[in-house]
Amino acid sequence: MTKTPPHSRDSLRSNADEVINPYAASRASRLDSGPTTFLLSGRFERPDYVRAYWLDADFPNTLVRHFGVSLLLLAAFLVSHREHWLFAAGAYLFIMGVFKASQLNTVYNKADKAFEFARRTRWVDGIELDDTGIRFLSAGASFHSPWKCIRRWKGSGEMLLLYFSAKNFTMVPRRLTSHDEDWQSLRAFVSRKVGWDRRIGWFNRYLESPTQSLCEERVQQALMEYRRHNYREAIENLNPILDGIEGRKEATAFLIQAGALIKLEQLEEALAALASALAVLPTIEAYLLRVQVYEQLGNDHRVREALNAALNLHATEQAFGSEFGASWGEGRMDRVIAAGKDGYEERALAEAYLLRGRDRMAAHRWHEALSDVERAGQAVPADFRPLLEQARCLHQLDQDSRAVEILEKGVARFPRSDRLHNLLAWIYATSQDASIRNGLKGLKHARLAHELLGMDNSSVLDTRAAAHAACGEFEEAVRYANLALADIQFPEHEREHAERRLAGYERREVIIA
Numbered sequence: 001m002t003k004t005p006p007h008s009r010d011s012l013r014s015n016a017d018e019v020i021n022p023y024a025a026s027r028a029s030r031l032d033s034g035p036t037t038f039l040l041s042g043r044f045e046r047p048d049y050v051r052a053y054w055l056d057a058d059f060p061n062t063l064v065r066h067f068g069v070s071l072l073l074l075a076a077f078l079v080s081h082r083e084h085w086l087f088a089a090g091a092y093l094f095i096m097g098v099f100k101a102s103q104l105n106t107v108y109n110k111a112d113k114a115f116e117f118a119r120r121t122r123w124v125d126g127i128e129l130d131d132t133g134i135r136f137l138s139a140g141a142s143f144h145s146p147w148k149c150i151r152r153w154k155g156s157g158e159m160l161l162l163y164f165s166a167k168n169f170t171m172v173p174r175r176l177t178s179h180d181e182d183w184q185s186l187r188a189f190v191s192r193k194v195g196w197d198r199r200i201g202w203f204n205r206y207l208e209s210p211t212q213s214l215c216e217e218r219v220q221q222a223l224m225e226y227r228r229h230n231y232r233e234a235i236e237n238l239n240p241i242l243d244g245i246e247g248r249k250e251a252t253a254f255l256i257q258a259g260a261l262i263k264l265e266q267l268e269e270a271l272a273a274l275a276s277a278l279a280v281l282p283t284i285e286a287y288l289l290r291v292q293v294y295e296q297l298g299n300d301h302r303v304r305e306a307l308n309a310a311l312n313l314h315a316t317e318q319a320f321g322s323e324f325g326a327s328w329g330e331g332r333m334d335r336v337i338a339a340g341k342d343g344y345e346e347r348a349l350a351e352a353y354l355l356r357g358r359d360r361m362a363a364h365r366w367h368e369a370l371s372d373v374e375r376a377g378q379a380v381p382a383d384f385r386p387l388l389e390q391a392r393c394l395h396q397l398d399q400d401s402r403a404v405e406i407l408e409k410g411v412a413r414f415p416r417s418d419r420l421h422n423l424l425a426w427i428y429a430t431s432q433d434a435s436i437r438n439g440l441k442g443l444k445h446a447r448l449a450h451e452l453l454g455m456d457n458s459s460v461l462d463t464r465a466a467a468h469a470a471c472g473e474f475e476e477a478v479r480y481a482n483l484a485l486a487d488i489q490f491p492e493h494e495r496e497h498a499e500r501r502l503a504g505y506e507r508r509e510v511i512i513a
Helices: 004-016 046-056 059-080 081-119 178-193 202-208 214-227 230-243 249-263 267-280 284-297 300-317 332-342 345-361 366-379 386-396 400-413 416-429 440-453 457-470 474-486 494-508
Strands: 030-033 038-041 126-130 131-138 143-146 153-154 159-162 168-174
Touching: 004 059, 030 416, 046 081, 046 168, 059 159, 126 159, 126 178, 143 267, 153 178, 153 284, 159 178, 214 230, 214 249, 230 249, 249 267, 249 284, 267 284, 284 300, 284 440, 300 332, 332 345, 345 366, 345 386, 366 386, 386 400, 400 416, 416 440, 457 474, 457 494, 474 494
Parallel strands: none
Antiparallel strands: 030 038, 038 126, 126 131, 131 143, 153 159, 159 168
């Protein structure tokens, strides 16, 4: 293996493509390595995931064990029931076949889900292993996980699995290495960093792993302690269960741990916990907590990297709320926009404009907000949200004709957006401009919004009430207004206005907003 020249490390990192991860997939194919640095990349196909989950299940060994034990039981049965040997053998083969088919089906289902998630998200584009740990790379961001976050590893002739917890692992297939010597060097390197190949027997795993109900209980206790500012107690509740918890709860546990460590100013440990959380499930909260840590450490490059990732993720999720003190932060969007394309991707910049626009809307700075959301819409024309926010600003500025024009184009481009239909219905039903107010059109779009949403929602019900009133159907308006007010998610700051509208419907009055 050749040593990686110091001057080429950055170029190799920037060109690295695709890591194999049960939660991610990617693009190109190459391996370059030095004595202590491995850069792996490649397009990872479904067979890689099947091999990884096959190895995770320890399938060949469990097959031999179950076959041997069941054969002994069969022999013991035949000692006293020799006359039933044909029936016993048939039953044995049938039961073993069904059992093993079920195990195989489980492995393939897990592999299919992981592969589809990876193909859909393409979150991680590359992986770098060096003396400090494992670094996951992507076009928008990267994060580092120190070796102490790797609890164990498992290997076969074709695959390595590096475990962050009992169920969450990163996989490294042999086919990504160009020579047998590279593969053996990689295995030896992992062995030095993590320890020997630790295969936990099924019986010991059963004895040592906490139950999922206990894990969930501990996570809830830790969250309560965190909210009470008892950060050390929160961490103590989590430590015994981190190897046994699975899925989204596992990510939540690592986030609580990271939030508590940040409050205790143990920043390096917090970064390790966040790396584990991101390996389980990339979340906006995890990236924003990373922003907090790197701001405290004064690492501007990492701050931009984490904000890039958070903004890109927010663009797909459309919602964000945090239990752990993570927030976009005052002035952060101004700094993102000021840095521009020198520090941020176009998609992240568009999201920054959109978020700043919403902040300005909340402060009733409508003209400034309109400018921001228009910039967001120019950057990402395939996103309906900038159109929605432009129409809201224009409605507040009494420019309903422009708002309707934008929304009509919006519903033509995004016909399944309940939010566009809902706002268009509200403007048609309540506009101060008599030339725009149209109860029938309002009711049409209100019904579409309700149908597309597929459930009762206070905003949609409130709009539908206004649309019925605009059509002179005041009994229906009263009914839908009462349903809206009965919704437990109805915003309290809007309740007084909604009650006044309800009183107006009862007096058979059309609402003009």
